[in-house]
Amino acid sequence: MMLSLAMIAKNEEQYLDRCLKSVSTLVDEMIVVDTGSTDRTREIARDNGAVVYDFEWCDDFSAARNFSIEKTSGDWVVVLDADEYFAEDYADVIREFISRGQQIGRFEFIARFVKDGLTQSSQYSSSRLFPRHIRYMGRIHEQLVSDLPRCDTGALVMHDGYYMTEKSERNIKLLLQEVKQHPGDPYLLFQLGKQYRGNNEYEAAGNYLLEAYQNLSGPTPYALEVILELLEVLTHTKKYVTAFDLVEGHAELFDTSPDFCFATALFLLDYAIDTNDHSVIGDIEQCYLTCLEMGKHQAKEVVIGTSTFMAAYNLAVFYETTGLQEKATEYYVLSSSYGFEPAKKKLEGL
Template identity: 30%
Template sequence: MQSPTLSICLIARNEEDVIARCLQSIRPIADEIIVVDTGSTDRTIEICQEFGATVLRHEWQDHFSMARNYGLEQATGDWIMWMDADEEMDVDDCQTMKNLLPTLDKDIYSIHLINYIGATVQTNESFHIAHARLFRNHKGFKFQFSIHETLNVHEVLPDQDESQIATLPVKVYHYGYLNDVTYAKNKSERNITLLLKAIEAKEPNPWLEYHLASEYSRMKQYDFAFKYVNWSIIRFLSEGLTPPSLVYKLKYSILLETGSIEGAWPAIDKVLVLYPDYVDLHLYKGVILHQLGKHKQALETFDHCIALGDKQLNHLTLHGSATFHAYYYKGQCYEQLNQPQEAWSAYRSALNFYPEYEPANLALQQLLVSHSDLHEQPSPIS
């Protein structure tokens, strides 16, 4: 029996610094690589051709879905996987993907997407989520919306709940939100312009206000971010939809960044009724309780984070929410409760998971200045 073929589709423009890494990672499994170039003036096209990719030139029209769909229309594989030029497939998972393809019986699958943030690539500075990336060709799948495009899953599979799409054990790393990349490309400014244009055009995309809030938050313009994240919640509700978990995650992250926690408690408990398994929201709840001086309640919440774990992919989850972040905040609570030994143990547990975690290192050093006898205490349980 002949193995199913795989087309991998990308769009690119002036990606000479990153696209070779992407193409190198997918070359072992791709029967066909299609790159839609929307106007590169650097070596992007040349690099793609060196890797044997089919390069299609497409005039940029401020519409990501148009460019992506142009590539899908040319794909000849039995399966299509879409990626970004600033992504990379895990080298060890290529063989996994190759082995799985002949066994798949659904029309669409998610992969494990790892988004790196901050100044450098670090596992401990990343967000994890399941993301629909692999689907059968000729089933009617296409992209929709001008920016932050998504697949039309509900049109093709009206009975399919996107949150229930099976996730393959395949990791893809996304580097596009590292600080140097966003600054170099003025990504936030570009996205804000396109999002405002889509809102003005009344594009039927309930995610627009969320993405706009996310861009403003990334730029630390929290007043605008908070306004648009609330509009996003209203937009989802007005369309009879439950606001997705990451919308609420953004809202409470903005409140914590600005120190505006007066309205955050007990409102966050209502959100946790909707998403009781979302460890990041439980972490935020614990931080809010801690800042309100409710340290014992906060400790219970951080223990719940640890029990939940941070390996769920059905929500956008910060790596460490159930480990070093939770233990660090436990240490902060214990200090406020004048329990230095327990604080020491919590900080040490945080550092067992992430030895370079600066907040825990600093807190532990300061604690030992005033409680030097803690050096002699038993090692904590990690």
């Protein structure tokens, strides 16, 4: 079975070489479709053995991606963006996956981002390996259109394209067009709300996220992320009554999601400070302890650290603020043991 890389790129000279070198041992050909670069993107692609085609950008990611797939000659396609790269050589893993027959392969991704001045990482999965006949749909946050089963491949991809970059203006423009064409689509509303939140436009973010939440139906892979984003925005906009309703309506997540417990602790802390209601202080402590307990059992995180070093650090700050210095030191030490720099600095100052 022949495997092709299908990539679209624009002004990616900073990342492209790393990406193509990580994938070159996995594929039989590399197709790079350039959508209007003014830097060395085309040259770097050719230097790595890729075949380069030009595509006139038309504000439609799926159109560009489908064009790149049409230029491939393989039986299967792997899709990566220039700012992504395989963590190691997965040639054998991917070939074994393809040998199983018609299915769509999911990669696990770890993405860096900056929030509140701190570099953090999130993890998610995305379908990127598939038979060549499948195509994309959607102007932005495009999705594969297929009824084939989606299965994990075991391959890990690193992603840092949103790290210290600004793409929200472009994304918001395209998402607004998509929402106009598909009103009420919870996934598009979620992505739009997320973009507004990232742009610090919290009122707009809250409106779209609340609509996305209200339109969820049945088991939805991104439902937890909608809840987390909405809770964060409700906290920031001080809509505490709605936030309490949201938390109480998903009490089952206290047993499964460290991210939910972590976000609830942040909400309760803001609420306690703003309203001087100290009745929730014990709940804040319990949320962080629950996060750490789930971490002992390798609970799945959205943001890396919510069941380990970030929860330990916030709990240490909580104890320090409430005058329990011995406990604070204990949890700073725990957070520091994961290599968390803010915890190390705190210990140096104690």
